Each structure stands twice: as C-alpha cells, then as structure tokens.
Amino acid sequence: MLNTFSILSLIIVIPFLGMLFTLFAKEAEDGSTRNACSVAVFAVIANIIMILRIFMLIEVYQPGIQLVETYNWMKNPDINIVFGVDVLSLMLLLAIHIAFIIGFIGVRNNMEHQKSLMVWSLLFLSMITGFFVSADIFSFYIFFEATLLPLFMILGMFGDIKRREYINRFLLYNMLGAVIFFVATLLLFNYQHGMLELQQLGNMKLNDKMEYFIWAAIFISLLSRIPVWPFHYWISSVNSSIRHPMVFLISMILPLTGIYGFVRFLPKSLPSIMSNYIFILQIIGIVTMLFIALIGLINKDRQYKIFSYITVYYIMYLLGILTRNEVILLNIAFSFFSYLIIVASLEVFSHYISREQSQQGIMDDGILCACPKISIIYAFMTLAAVGLPLSSLFLNNFLILSDLLAVNIKMGIIMLLSLVIVSSSLLRELFRLRDIEKCGVEMHQVEDINKGIFIFMLFICFILLMSFVKPLWFVLGA
C-alpha cells in the first residue's frame, strides 16, 4: 500500500461500515427495525459531510482527476488500484447520497424486509461510491460489476410473482455487458502490458483491429446499463413492475454507471472507427427517446411516466457526452445533480400517493388536494423536472441543447420533441392529481406527510433552487 489513509477510501468504507452496523442493529420490541433505518441514514449523512469536505480540497474547475490515491494490489502481475475524483464524480456522488436519504424517508414506515433492504442499499452505496472514485480500468471494472449484486438481491426480495422473469432479464443484459467488458479489460491489459489509468485511455494508441474490438466491447457493455433500445427492456420491466421506491431508485441509478463510463472512456479526439459507432448510437438514442416518450404519454401508470422521463434525460445526457465539449461535460454534472434528486423525490411521493390510494381504496384523481404539503413538493418537483428555472436542469439543458442543435439539427429537434412529450406527460399527471373537482369527501382520510419531512423536503427544494442560482454554491470560493 503506497499511502495508508485517505479520504476517498474513507467514503467507500463509511457506507460499508454502516452496512455492518445495520446488519447488527437490534429490532425494537414491537418487531420494527427503525434502528436499521436510523443507522443507514446516519451513514449516508456522514458520507455527505465527507463528500462536502472533498469539494473543499479540490480545484473544482480544474479538469482532470484530483486527490489521486494509489494502492498496489499485486506485484506480479503489477496491478494498482487507483482512486481519484473530479467535479463530475463528486457531483454525482453527492446527488446519489441525497437521493438515498429521500429514498430512506420513503421507506421508513415500510417494515417489509426493511433491515435487509437497508443492508443491501448501503452495500450498493458503497459500491457505487467506489465506482465513481475509480481512476483505473481494473477498479472501474470491479465496482462496475459489484453494483449488480445488491440490486440482484433486492429484486429477489421485492419482486412480485414475475420476479424470476425480471431477474432473468436483468442478468441476461447485465451479465452480457459484464462479460464483454471483462474481455475488453483483458485485451487492454495484455496490449498495454499493465493496468491503465482512466485518464490515459484517451491517449491510448491501438492498432486497427484492436481498436475495432475494444471500442465495440466497451460500447456494448456500457450500453447494456443504459435504457437505450434494445437494452432498455430490463430497466423498464423492473421500474414499471416493482412498486418500491428504493428498488426504483437503485435501478434508476444503475444506468448512471453506463453514462459515466462513456465520460471516462471516450477520448477527446475520436478515432475514425468510433465515429461510425457514435453515429449509430445517436440514431438508436434518438429513436428510443421518442419511442419511450410516446409510450410514457399514453401509459396511465405514473411510475412508467417517471421511467420514460428518466430514459429521455439519460439519453439526452448520453448524446451530450458524445459531443466531447468540456463545458457541456461540466454542465452535465451540474444537471445530473438536480435530475437525480428530482427523480428520487417524484418517485418517493408518487409511491406514497399510490400507497395511500390503495390503503383508502380510493381513486388518485385529485388526491393532492387532500394533502397540501405533498402537493407543494410534488408540484415543485414536477415544474423543476419539466425544465423551468427552479433547478440546475434549466441552464444545463440549455447549454446541452444549444450544442446538440448546432451539431445536428434533426437530432436536436427530435430530442426537443421528446422533451416536450415527457414534460407534458408529467404535467398532465400533476393536474390529474391536483384536480379539485375529483377530490371527494373520502379523500380527507388521506394522511399528509409530517412536519419534519415537509421541512426536510423544503430544504431539498432550497438546494435545487440554489443549484440553479449557482451550481457549486456550497463550495466556498468556487
């Protein structure tokens, strides 16, 4: 080990330790597992504080990986594990952690497998943190695959009768991606005679055949995580079938690994072989966007609408990344921050509404009129989601779209159309839920969120608003 203590390793370890504590958390006398939930929340908050500290330690606008930590794992073959961060990975980490707290709030009263859920969620958090701080291809691969295990376990716990089918699909796509990525890693290892840091990948020189195989393998494996046709099917099955906010949240974060992979792997100047791939990818991306947006528009299931919104945005970010523009990459990081928080909030409250609806045995039309606190938060999140200037999505979408429209007008227009459709779909849903004419007497049985959660969610809205005013407002001197 080259250095003994480091802050990046610590943020991987904290959720892992939290997981161990949660594992040993005692159940209350009534059988509830609130302790587990409290330990999990504590671990996430502790990690958020550490991430904020890391923000203070790095030069936020300086390109490249910073705070590099290197650990020698094996001497022969010589394999080093390298960690490092930049503003993109830190923004994503912060957003994921905040989204997790929102998710935990959503499931705190749900006692079904709560302890196991907390354990696997924290393990996922630890692995995804490791993934975002990985700075070499080997640790990248390890964490890329390690994120699958917790989701696999959670799917097994919470799926309905068709869960075997979803798990099969999940494994089919992700294991395929994993194997291909493993082959690409081995090829690179042999070709370069040693492990590669992600930063060096851009300058790597490969022969034509090698280039062809390696880029194809990397593209397919990363795409297997992103809801791009035909790889979207496992995510759509999981997201639209399993009614659980944490499952939704974790499966929604998983495509981020694919998107992030593209940021790290795509070289600044594209080899000629890649331009063909990128062109095909752009076409597939655009078609999927419109396809999913239209299905989201007609589908009456709220969760599917949120899924279609997620898909359209993920693909937009993917297409933005393919432009390889430094300003856009930075703005994608800022945009992702709001996007993840908004989607987590929408999903948690959507699930809360569905649960109240099924408990009271009522229709959900006009249900928000009976619970004004949720109504305020849900309306804010929807308006922020459609791109109004309430979060960093607004400015960053503007910059991404301006570049994409200038590069390829047809692609830009279809993307805009998809954005309009998913936005309309979310707005229609909001209006349906707030339709006062449909709010009957029976709706007044619906329980609103308590004051503490309402204040916390108002704080989240404040964070989003501040991210619009200045994306790095919490970093002194940024």
Added chain:
Amino acid sequence: MINSILILAICGSFGSILIPKRGNRMIGMLSFLITAAVFFILSKNYLSGTDQIHAFSWLKYMSLQVDIDLSANARSYNRVFPVYVLSLLSMLIANFNPEENKKQRFCSLVMLNICAITGAVCAVNLLQLLICSCLITVLGFCTIDDMDARKKYAFYNLLSDLSLFSVCSLAYGYIGSLEFSALPKFDKLGAHRDLVAVLLAFSVCLKLGLFMFHNQLYDLSVLNFNRLSYVLFCSAPFAGLIILYKFYPLMSVSDYAEPLLKIMTILTLLCGIYTTLVIDNIKEKAIGFAQILTGIGLMNLLFFSAKFETVEQLILFGGYLFVLNLFFVYHASSHEMKVSQMGGFISGTKFGFGIITVSLFALVHYILITQASAPYVISIISAGILILISSHIFRQIFFGTSHADERIMALLKNPTWYMLISLIVIGGLLGYPEYQKYQNELLVGFLLFILFLFFYPLRRLEQAYANEKIQESDVFESIFDFLIITPLTILGRILWLLVDFILIERTLINSISKTTAFLINNVTKLNVYSGVRYFMYVILSVALIFLIAVLRGK
C-alpha cells in the same frame, strides 16, 4: 432598480409562503404600500434623469459567462411603469373586493411578478429573458386559481417557453454569444434561419394568445375580474410583447416569420371583434376586447413601425380600462355574467354609464395617438371599430328593454370607490397626453357613439346569444385534439402494444428465453447417464477429431 427588485422579491416570497389565519387584508395592504413606495422611489429616480448601472456576473466558468443586468434608464422605466400602475391598481382592488379570498397571496404574487417583468425588460442577454419569461409563466400559473384554466395556460406557455428555449439554444449554438447585441450576427453566422424565426413567431403567438392559441385566454373567464385582468395584461401576454421586441432582429432572418405574425395579428383582431359582438359571457367579451387591442397594437408595431412604448401602453392601459368597465357592469348587476340578461341599467346607474363613456373616449383618444405613425384612414377605422363595438355592448347593457330579473334591477349599483380610482387613473393616463390634438375627431366619434346607441345597427347579432353552438363552441380545442393529441396517442399505443409488447417482449425476449430453455433441456437430456449415450459421444468426438484433422490436412 436592484434594491427595489430585492425588496419586492423578499416581501413577495415571504407573503406567498406565509399562511396567516388572520390579517389577510392587512398583509395585502402592507404589500400594496411597499409596492407603492418602491414605485414612488423609482419615479423619483426617473424624474431625476440619472441612469443607474447594475450589472453583475452570474456564472463564470470555462468559456461560459452569463451576466445579469438590471440597469435602469429612461427606456426601461417607461416599459416597467405601466406594469407597476396596473399591479398597484390590481392590489388595491384585490384588497377591497369581497370576491378575492386570498388577498395576501395575490398581492405577494403580484410583487414577485413585477420583479420577473423588470428582469425581462432589463435583460441584455438571452438567458436572463428566458429565465424571466419562465418565471412569469410560473407566477401566472400560481395566480390562476382554477384547475382547468391553469392546465391550458401551463401547456400553452410551456410550449412557448420551450420554443423560445430552442430559439435561444440555436442562436447561442451558432453565434456563441448570449448577448442581444450579438443577435444581428445570426443572419451571417447562423443556419436554419426559417426554423429559428418561425419558432420565435410561434412562441410569441402562444404567449400573446394570438389567433389559434387564444383558447388559453378564454378559459381564464372563470377567474374573478381582478385576477382575469391582471393575468391578461401583466402576465404571459406581456412577456410575449417583450420577447417580440427583444428578439425582433431574429424575425428578419426569414421571409416567413414576419408575414406569419402579421396574418396572425389580423386574424386575432377579427377573432376579438367576433367574440365581443357575438359571445354572451361578459368576461369573454372582456378577453375579446383585449384581443382587439392586442391586434391593433401589433398591427401598428408590425405594419407601421410604431413605438413599442405606445403600443405597450395601449394594450395594457386600454385593455385594462375596458375590462374595468365591464367589471363595473358585472358588479352593478350583482355578478350577472350574461349580457343577454341585462338591459335598461341606465335607470339605476346613470353615473356609472357617464364614467364609462368618458373613460371610453380616453381610450379612443389614445388609439388615435398610438396610430400617429399609421395612415390617417387606418387610425380612423380603428377608432371607429372601437366605438361601434363599445356602443353595441353598452347599448345592450344600459338601454332597451331590461331582461334582468327584478332583484338585479332593484340592486343596481354605481361603481365602488376603488373602481372609480382605477378608472380615473387609467383614463387620465390615456387621455392626458396630447389632449388637444384630436378634439375634432373625438367630437365626431362621440356623435357617432350616440348615433350607434340610438340606431343600434348590429341588433341582429343579438340572435347569436340564443345559439348554444356558437356560445359553447371550442373549434380550436377540437382541431388540436384531432391533429396533435389523437395521432400522438395512437402512435404511442401502437409503439407500446405492437413494438414494446408484441415485438420485443413476446417475440424477441421470449425467443431468446425459449431457445435458452430448449438448449438447456437438450443438454440436460444428453448428460443423463446411459451406456448408449456414452458410446455415442465417443463416436461423435472421434468423428469431430477426424474431421478437424482432415480439414487441417487440406
């Protein structure tokens, strides 16, 4: 300017968050007084003639730099003041009108809206205007307190903002600058000029509620008169005017955008005339009249290059004045909505009719002033149309046989003090400038008005009030539904059921799954222990090795 915006933004934000159980009117009045004080200070600054520069850097990283500019000069004061005046009057009415239940919230929203409008007026870059336009949309959305009206307003304005968003994105993508001063460069550096200009025209049409997109405005008729007039003149339509003005250089990059906007303007004017004459609902008549003034104002701007400030004041003050007149009628008739159920009101509200007539001629006078740049005939025709329509409506309300029930006739009222103040202020603002210039024309106009009241030339149109099809028809809603919503829904359903479900799930995924199951089953069967199978594998393996050896030998 910056201090005034800060004060209004802070007070407005607090006011809209607070939910007081008591003191609704008190906080509302406090908001009114703060806004009045801010207006007073700004007026003093304006009169002192000093320009104030308030520009600061908002975002600065890598190659991106975005500034916020709130500099105050005579031009920006001229554009913001009409909004201040209307906002103050609306706040005053809201605080004393018993129809307004959420006085404090309305006043707070008005304060925030003033900030957003000031930001839009002072904007020197695309992003500042875009953000302010979106904020005006959100605040308008909050001001509208009816779900159906809100829904349509939100969809139309969201579409408009997204169109503007695309225009700004395209402009920034090609010229690489966010400044308005760089927009003329788009003609040289830009591409897809027609698309940009048409998208811009589309955005303006949606915001202003021009012909084809006017349904959003007519749906506002469920609001109370005060909110209705505020949203009509100080919310999204006003933002549309500012967008048109600021982005005007982009209109000229295409041969289609300006003619398109001109056609829409004329159609809006005609649509407004139709509504005011034929529709029974008094609030829809008010909206129709707002459309007429928007039509006349834009016609002056687009055809005769009139000054933006005069056009703005015509639409804002003129429209507000007429809506106020109808508000008075509505108040006098104990909230009767149908003009067909009125008539003979002169017996109970002579003073009201007098004040309406005077204010009406202040408006006619201002139309003549606005049209100074247009040919004289056009000015006269515009004023004539206004007199004809007003006389038609007020003839039905104040003269002839009364169709109102006895209770309404017995309770007929004169305008309240806050309505009178509003009428006097707006009437004065419209009647005072160049008040001696058009005396002859006004005299002729007045005689014409009396003549129209007496002869009632368009009396046949009264029959339309009884026609339910005309009163209830929503042609454009059905057209949009037929042309856009239905095809999208069908396409979505086809994609979902045919492609997603049948093709991918039932065919592709199932085939893979069945093939895998088939292979596993057969391999399992092959692996079951038996002497015959063992012997068969040995033979097959030997045959395979032999085959490979033969092939290599070749």
